[in-house]
Amino acid sequence: MKKCDVDYTLYLCTDRDLMSTDTLEEAVTQAIEGGCTVIQLREKDCSSLDFYRTALNIREITRKYHIPFIINDRVDIALAVDADGVHVGQSDLPAKEVRRILGPDKILGVSAARLNEAKKAVEDGADYLGVGAMFPTGTKTDARPVTMEELKEIRRAVKAPIVVIGGINLNTMDQFKDTGIDGLAVVSAVIAADDIKEAAKEMVRRFRENG
Numbered sequence: 001m002k003k004c005d006v007d008y009t010l011y012l013c014t015d016r017d018l019m020s021t022d023t024l025e026e027a028v029t030q031a032i033e034g035g036c037t038v039i040q041l042r043e044k045d046c047s048s049l050d051f052y053r054t055a056l057n058i059r060e061i062t063r064k065y066h067i068p069f070i071i072n073d074r075v076d077i078a079l080a081v082d083a084d085g086v087h088v089g090q091s092d093l094p095a096k097e098v099r100r101i102l103g104p105d106k107i108l109g110v111s112a113a114r115l116n117e118a119k120k121a122v123e124d125g126a127d128y129l130g131v132g133a134m135f136p137t138g139t140k141t142d143a144r145p146v147t148m149e150e151l152k153e154i155r156r157a158v159k160a161p162i163v164v165i166g167g168i169n170l171n172t173m174d175q176f177k178d179t180g181i182d183g184l185a186v187v188s189a190v191i192a193a194d195d196i197k198e199a200a201k202e203m204v205r206r207f208r209e210n211g
Contacts (some may be wrong), residue, residue: 003105003107003127003170005101005129006038006068006107006127006161007036007037007038007183008037008038008128008161008163008182009035009037009182009183009184009204009207009208010035010036010037010038010183010184010186010190010200010203010204010207011026011036011037011038011040011130011163011165011183011184011185011186012031012036012038012040012185012187012190012191012200013030013037013040013042013072013165013185013186013187014027014040014041014042014043014058014122014187014191015042015187015191015192016043016176018187018188018191018192019191019192019196020191020192020193020194021196024054024058025057025058025061027191027196028058028061028062029061030061030196030197030200031061031190031191031196031197031200032061032062032065032067033052033063033065033197034190034196034197034198034199034200034201034204035122035200035201035203035204035205036067036190036200036204037067037068037070037183037204038067038068038070039058039061039062039067039069039070039185040070040071040072040087040109040185040202041054041055041058041070041071041083042073043072046072048074048076048077049194051074051077051171052077052080052081053110055071055077055078055080055081055083056081057128059081059082059083062084068084068085068107069083069084070083070084070086070087070107070109070139071083071085071087072086072087073086073087073092073093074087074090075093075098075101075102078102078106079102081155081158083106084106084107085102085107085108085109085127086098086102086106086107086108086109086112087109087111087130088108088109088110088111089110089111090111090112090113090117091127094107095110095120095121095124095125095126096124096125098125099124099125106203107127107128108125108126108127109123109126109127109128109129109130110126110128110129110130110133111129111130111132111165112129112130112131112154113131113132113133113143113144113145113146113150114150115150115153115154115157118131118154118158119157119158121160122158122159122160125152126133126160127160127161128160128161128162128163128182129154129158129160129161129162129163130163130164130165130168130185131146131151131154131162131164131165131181132146132164132165132166132168132185133145133146133165133166133167134146134148134151134164134165134166134167134168134172135166135172136166136167137166137167137169137187138188143166144204145166146166148175148179151164151179151181152179152180155179155180155181159204161182161183162180162181162182162183163181163182163183163184163185164176164179164181164183164184164185165184165185165186168184168185168186168189169186169188170189170202170203170206173203173206173207174206174210176210177210177211183207184203184207186203189203
């Protein structure tokens with residue numbers, strides 16, 4: 001898949017502590033079948049070996065459905081399983097170094113909460129930005145809040161696709177109607193739902209309706 005063709009509409013970040021299914025593979029499959037357009041594997045509390053094995057399994061599923069597969073933070077795991085890309089935060093390896101290691105063809109996403117961070121990320125080779133936390137979220141308690149005005153300022157300043165993250169769900173998503181964002185990054189709104197497929201489907205429908 002070409003980087004320029006990626007659809008960022010509904011970007012799922014996994015969290016095995018929140019998932020409503022027995023396995024992560026099942027959760028990801030249901031999410032994709034519901035309409036998730038990008039899958040990011042985020043594993044904060046497991047060994048490198050377990051992360052690698054899980055990544056191999058998820059890689060298989062995303063390949064089957066032709067969905068971009070992003071690894072959170074771990075460039076080594078991404079390269080080992082031939083993931084489509086990596087997402088890094090402000091306290092991870094610098095984006096410029098990640099781009100150098102990955103080469104030009106892989107997708108690089110960078111978290112940004114401030115205008116200067118967003119501009120720097122794009123300069124350093126980011127293909128898309130994850131902007132937030134837009135709302136308080138239990139999945140990342142140390143996340144820095146971003147106001148709607150700051151989001152709009154970032155949108156005006158950079159051409160790269162933007163996905164918003166942090167407390168994004170059916171109750172908050174409509175607030176982004178006229179912001180020009182490219183997608184919603186979600187965790188619990190989809191993966192913790194009783195019906196993951198249906199939750200994803202409804203968010204995709206609402207986002208595309210709002211244009």
